Amino acid sequence: MASFNPESGYDRTKEVKEFDESKLGVKGLVDAGVTTIPRIFHYPASDVTTVLHDNATFPSLAIPTVDLSLPRHRAVALASAAAREWGIFHVTNHGVPVDVVPAAVSAVQAFNELPAEAKAAYYSRELENSVTFSSNYDLHNSTAASWRDSLRMLMAPTPPDAAKIPEVCRRELLEWEKHALGVARTAMGLLSEGLGLEAGRLEGLSGLEQRAMVGHYYPYCPQPELTMGISGHTDSGFLTMLVANRIDGLLVRKPAEAEVGGGEWFKVETVPGAIVINISDALQMVSNDEYKSVEHKVVANPRREPRVSIAIFFSPNQSDDTTYFGPLPELVSEEKPARYRNFTMSEFMNTFFHSKLGTRSLQDHFRL
Ligand SMILES: O=C(O)CCC(=O)C(=O)O
Numbered sequence: 001m002a003s004f005n006p007e008s009g010y011d012r013t014k015e016v017k018e019f020d021e022s023k024l025g026v027k028g029l030v031d032a033g034v035t036t037i038p039r040i041f042h043y044p045a046s047d048v049t050t051v052l053h054d055n056a057t058f059p060s061l062a063i064p065t066v067d068l069s070l071p072r073h074r075a076v077a078l079a080s081a082a083a084r085e086w087g088i089f090h091v092t093n094h095g096v097p098v099d100v101v102p103a104a105v106s107a108v109q110a111f112n113e114l115p116a117e118a119k120a121a122y123y124s125r126e127l128e129n130s131v132t133f134s135s136n137y138d139l140h141n142s143t144a145a146s147w148r149d150s151l152r153m154l155m156a157p158t159p160p161d162a163a164k165i166p167e168v169c170r171r172e173l174l175e176w177e178k179h180a181l182g183v184a185r186t187a188m189g190l191l192s193e194g195l196g197l198e199a200g201r202l203e204g205l206s207g208l209e210q211r212a213m214v215g216h217y218y219p220y221c222p223q224p225e226l227t228m229g230i231s232g233h234t235d236s237g238f239l240t241m242l243v244a245n246r247i248d249g250l251l252v253r254k255p256a257e258a259e260v261g262g263g264e265w266f267k268v269e270t271v272p273g274a275i276v277i278n279i280s281d282a283l284q285m286v287s288n289d290e291y292k293s294v295e296h297k298v299v300a301n302p303r304r305e306p307r308v309s310i311a312i313f314f315s316p317n318q319s320d321d322t323t324y325f326g327p328l329p330e331l332v333s334e335e336k337p338a339r340y341r342n343f344t345m346s347e348f349m350n351t352f353f354h355s356k357l358g359t360r361s362l363q364d365h366f367r368l
């Protein structure tokens, strides 16, 4: 954790605070023309990914694609296999009008490229604010900051006052959220059936009720070998839906137990028009480990053009402290006992917000 080192004169806490108080984000550093990145962004060398298996070398190991226009039983089989083996897949033929995602991604880029003062007005770490802009939501908990700024909006259960969403991206993001919900419903239905449950079972757990949308901006990084765009982690809720511009950088680690490529990192190629869906921690737990919450990260962007992505996190209502979640009784048997204790979403999210962005730390906390 951050501390003052008298030998080097480096006071990490102070430098983190100054960076945060500038409200300029990493885009501000790039605009100021830095050619070396401040020390608060330095990762331990072993955490920086430079070598990975890319799909050019391992084409058969590209993450799976689920074509939603296939007959239902085929789509269920594909989604279920992908969720078990990878925890992440592309969906195609999802019916979202072609311009909706590109417009939303461009709008996030436009927000990040507004003058510094305009963005600073939104800069905040107050989690209860419906719309906040900040660099690194775990800035004060992590050991190294990442080369990324993010605009976060709480969309549901209480929709934000539209006037609070920056005008430059308001219409586009609301439009994308509306369509994304339809795709998430379809995916949840397939995933539910893939567990041998009724199509509506997972959604019936209110797994799509709480929605947060985060637009990430990964500007050019002058020393990408020293830092990351986002450190390795699993997402916390039920599902995450991810779209991005054509600048890649997302890496996923195939679950260790996979027969081929288990434990290795793979590049997720951008498939034009496709939407990425990944299984998150609470869904893995509810599925009693049938589905895998995928570990992923984003490299620091070495290109002049920014990587821009939008993640929508779907989860049960996080302020509910009366409804208990845990492995579904239908999925628990003598051969496969429950792997997690029951929890409420408020307990779950409290654990999440008090830990650094990490991998399976939530699951480990509740594991039996
Ligand atoms: O930008 C990306 O592609 C990934 C973002 C992500 O993993 C997250 O927001 O949790």
Ligand SMILES: [Fe+2]
Pocket (backbone or CB within 6 Å): 233, 234, 235, 240, 296
């Ligand atoms: Fe993530």
